[in-house]
Amino acid sequence: MSQMISLKIDGEPILVPAGTTVMDAAETLGIHIPRLCYHPELSLEGNCRVCVVQVEGFDHCLASCATTAWEGMEVQTNSPVIREARRDIVELLLDNHPKDCQTCDRDGICELQNLAYRMGVRERHFEGRRKQFPIDDAGASVVRNAEKCILCGRCIRVCGEVQGVFNLSQHGRGFTTVVGPANLAPMDESACIQCGQCVSVCPTAAFLEQDHTERVWKALGFPRTDKHVVVTTAPAIRAALGEAFGLPMGTPVTGKMVTALRRMGFDAIFDVNFSADLTIMEEAHELLKRLEGGGPLPLLTSCSPGWVSFLEKFYPELIPHMSSCKSPMQMQSTLIKTYYAQQKGLDPKDIYVVSVMPCVAKKFEAARPEHVLDGMPTTDAVITTRELAQMIKSYGIDFTRLPDSDFDHPLGTSSGAGDIFGATGGVMEAALRTAAFKLTGKNLGNLELTEVRGVTGEIREASISLAGRTLNVAVANGLQNAKVLLEAVKRGEKDYHLIEIMACPGGCICGGGQPYPPIGTYTMNHDLARARAKALYSIDSAKTLRCSHDNPDVQKLYADFLGEPLSHRAHELLHTHYTARTPRGIR
Amino acid sequence: MSDCCPCSTDNWPELERGFRAMLPEDILAFIDAHRHQEHSESLLIATLHQVQAHFGHLGPGHLEAVAQLMQIPLAKVTGVATFYHYFRLQPRGRYLINVCLGTACYVKGAEKVAQKLQDELGIRFGETSKDGIFSLESTRCVGTCGLAPVVMIGDEVHGPLTPSLVPGLLESYLARAAEDLVTDPSR
Numbered sequence: 018m019s020q021m022i023s024l025k026i027d028g029e030p031i032l033v034p035a036g037t038t039v040m041d042a043a044e045t046l047g048i049h050i051p052r053l054c055y056h057p058e059l060s061l062e063g064n065c066r067v068c069v070v071q072v073e074g075f076d077h078c079l080a081s082c083a084t085t086a087w088e089g090m091e092v093q094t095n096s097p098v099i100r101e102a103r104r105d106i107v108e109l110l111l112d113n114h115p116k117d118c119q120t121c122d123r124d125g126i127c128e129l130q131n132l133a134y135r136m137g138v139r140e141r142h143f144e145g146r147r148k149q150f151p152i153d154d155a156g157a158s159v160v161r162n163a164e165k166c167i168l169c170g171r172c173i174r175v176c177g178e179v180q181g182v183f184n185l186s187q188h189g190r191g192f193t194t195v196v197g198p199a200n201l202a203p204m205d206e207s208a209c210i211q212c213g214q215c216v217s218v219c220p221t222a223a224f225l226e227q228d229h230t231e232r233v234w235k236a237l238g239f240p241r242t243d244k245h246v247v248v249t250t251a252p253a254i255r256a257a258l259g260e261a262f263g264l265p266m267g268t269p270v271t272g273k274m275v276t277a278l279r280r281m282g283f284d285a286i287f288d289v290n291f292s293a294d295l296t297i298m299e300e301a302h303e304l305l306k307r308l309e310g311g312g313p314l315p316l317l318t319s320c321s322p323g324w325v326s327f328l329e330k331f332y333p334e335l336i337p338h339m340s341s342c343k344s345p346m347q348m349q350s351t352l353i354k355t356y357y358a359q360q361k362g363l364d365p366k367d368i369y370v371v372s373v374m375p376c377v378a379k380k381f382e383a384a385r386p387e388h389v390l391d392g393m394p395t396t397d398a399v400i401t402t403r404e405l406a407q408m409i410k411s412y413g414i415d416f417t418r419l420p421d422s423d424f425d426h427p428l429g430t431s432s433g434a435g436d437i438f439g440a441t442g443g444v445m446e447a448a449l450r451t452a453a454f455k456l457t458g459k460n461l462g463n464l465e466l467t468e469v470r471g472v473t474g475e476i477r478e479a480s481i482s483l484a485g486r487t488l489n490v491a492v493a494n495g496l497q498n499a500k501v502l503l504e505a506v507k508r509g510e511k512d513y514h515l516i517e518i519m520a521c522p523g524g525c526i527c528g529g530g531q532p533y534p535p536i537g538t539y540t541m542n543h544d545l546a547r548a549r550a551k552a553l554y555s556i557d558s559a560k561t562l563r564c565s566h567d568n569p570d571v572q573k574l575y576a577d578f579l580g581e582p583l584s585h586r587a588h589e590l591l592h593t594h595y596t597a598r599t600p601r602g603i604r
Numbered sequence: 605m606s607d608c609c610p611c612s613t614d615n616w617p618e619l620e621r622g623f624r625a626m627l628p629e630d631i632l633a634f635i636d637a638h639r640h641q642e643h644s645e646s647l648l649i650a651t652l653h654q655v656q657a658h659f660g661h662l663g664p665g666h667l668e669a670v671a672q673l674m675q676i677p678l679a680k681v682t683g684v685a686t687f688y689h690y691f692r693l694q695p696r697g698r699y700l701i702n703v704c705l706g707t708a709c710y711v712k713g714a715e716k717v718a719q720k721l722q723d724e725l726g727i728r729f730g731e732t733s734k735d736g737i738f739s740l741e742s743t744r745c746v747g748t749c750g751l752a753p754v755v756m757i758g759d760e761v762h763g764p765l766t767p768s769l770v771p772g773l774l775e776s777y778l779a780r781a782a783e784d785l786v787t788d789p790s791r
Binding site for chain 1: 612613614615616619664667668671672675676677678679680681682683686687
């Protein structure tokens with residue numbers, strides 16, 4: 018048992034384990050010390066000074082997040098001195114910040130705005146020169162607006178500590194300090210992999226996703242003469258969209274989401290889960306082929322576009338290991354403009370495909386030159402869960418009161434294996450369900466492979482015996498974890514057959530495009546990730562159709578259109594290739 | 605790990621050759637000697653000093669070569685290079701103009717002289733003119749307060765100056781640069 022120490026906070030005695038910070042000690046007493054640069058899943062910086070407290074015997078204030086409590090310590094969290102200091106700090110931050118709250122994307126869910134309100138900042142006392150920087154909005158995925166930056170450093174920390182990309186750093190000094198990629202290069206010309214975790218952790222609007230809502234509104238406009246507008250939703254959306262409308266974390270809202278999309282006027286509403294099933298069909302066959310000696314092992318999954326960019330910039334030598342399968346989004350969009358177009362008798366040029374994704378990197382993926390069909394992009398617009406929520410609100414739809422409805426055919430039916438794609442380990446579990454069937458001729462007795470489940474950062478491994486063969490698999494989420502796994506593979510310490518990697522911590526359910534958690538809850542929070550994952554696993558377990566190869570619409574697609582998995586046509590439409598890219602990342 | 609792909613997708617050997625070509629032998633030897641030591645990243649500033657001593661400034665290519673060869677994220681390297689005043693990111697012009705903004709020069713109107721210099725040259729402090737002849741910097745007291753306001757060009761002190769004297773002063777250095785070009789075209 019660790020040693021306990023006693024201290025007093027605001028006059029109340031408390032006993033905490035040695036090593037506890039003053040901020041955490043106060044929390045156990047129900048005292049929430051205001052904070053800004055602090056993020057529980059990232060290292061401590063103590064640079065914003067908002068969480069200052071007064072400590073007996075010190076004539077200056079101490080940052081409670083970075084101060085470890087000591088025996089006999091007496092702390093004041095709300096003395097007049099502290100209240101004034103804290104408010105001054107927030108005022109100083111505000112006075113070097115644009116005054117455009119009403120027109121800002123973060124209005125209402127901005128940590129700085131919320132803090133200013135809570136601190137009672139009602140006037141500006143320190144008005145002076147304000148820093149001005151150009152906005153970098155040329156990137157396909159991430160927009161960087163340094164004018165809104167308060168230099169808290171969360172983005173720098175998440176990019177390095179969680180994603181292992183280290184693409185952001187402070188540049189310059191003093192008043193003109195600015196956070197950005199090396200040489201303040203445009204995001205898409207830097208080592209950025211577009212995962213959008215900087216957007217997720219930013220307390221203000223210094224990082225945002227590239228907005229696609231305007232082009233979707235335009236496509237949906239009336240009268241709609243030229244375009245057949247199709248929307249297709251990723252597995253992880255249904256697990257998190259409800260949060261944007263005040264529903265409890267992890268409320269599955271599939272039916273309401275479909276109804277909302279129908280009311281917004283989309284001509285067809287499809288489910289990317291269908292193509293998740295299809296991805297499994299292709300990827301499982303790719304795995305079997307490689308097991309029979311047709312290619313390098315381990316096979317790496319290719320659904321996560323942040324991870325794809327990471328591979329191309331950080332581990333290009335492993336490109337031959339990458340599954341050539343397009344992501345489910347790209348498979349789905351391709352099928353909409355080929356298979357569905359053919360069925361409906363539509364010219365693919367007249368179809369407008371909108372993908373709803375939990376992901377910021379999908380915008381970059383959609384813009385990749387390899388994803389074109391007759392010279393046009395296969396996916397026309399990618400909106401994040403956040404953008405969809407904003408559109409639903411803007412449309413005036415009372416989301417929580419909507420009745421449920423179903424996806425359209427033929428790209429709307431999915432197995433439970435498709436649903437769990439949104440959580441880390443889900444692609445692996447879905448792939449193993451189908452690989453097992455292909456190897457043994459029958460479905461697994463227990464379809465729930467709990468060894469590969471779990472939303473925390475640990476690398477998960479499993480060995481599964483199938484038809485006299487043992488398959489070794491591993492799952493990583495968060496690219497810093499992926500680095501550890503890939504380095505072990507490169508050193509020859511591990512002998513895996515299949516590795517699933519998702520760029521974002523927890524998988525797509527905690528993607529860079531998911532709703533901001535309510536103020537006070539932080540991204541990467543394990544309870545939040547668990548709740549969202551549980552939503553997907555509950556959808557899966559409630560379905561009778563739980564394996565991708567059992568999906569009747571996928572079977573029909575192969576019978577009518579593609580032929581076999583890995584057929585020439587499947588290769589042409591459903592597979593892609595990767596290229597080593599620069600600037601090369603530092604591993 | 606099995607590796608049965610016939611074509612290599614690894615771009616490192618080619619990139620490394622390019623990065624090594626950016627830096628002189630002694631700096632490469634310094635990096636190589638320390639590359640695998642613990643905390644080798646703490647030698648970043650020492651390395652940047654050597655690069656600047658060699659090239660006179662830190663260009664984008666030099667910074668990337670240092671980052672890649674030392675395996676330190678480039679954002680970190682450019683962050684450090686832009687933090688310290690000592691590091692120059694632009695090549696320095698033939699003549700370095702140092703405007704004294706110390707107290708004596710300041711009260712005697714150094715700011716107006718500085719503004720005139722910026723207007724005439726079309727550059728700001730820390731920058732180099734397009735023709736590569738002048739770089740403009742500010743300094744704090746050069747010890748010739750009796751001549752305030754003063755400007756140093758190279759190692760020559762000029763003062764007392766007024767804005768109206770600035771164009772003629774610059775002209776004389778331009779003429780000198782043109783003369784040098786005639787006598788020694790290689791410069």
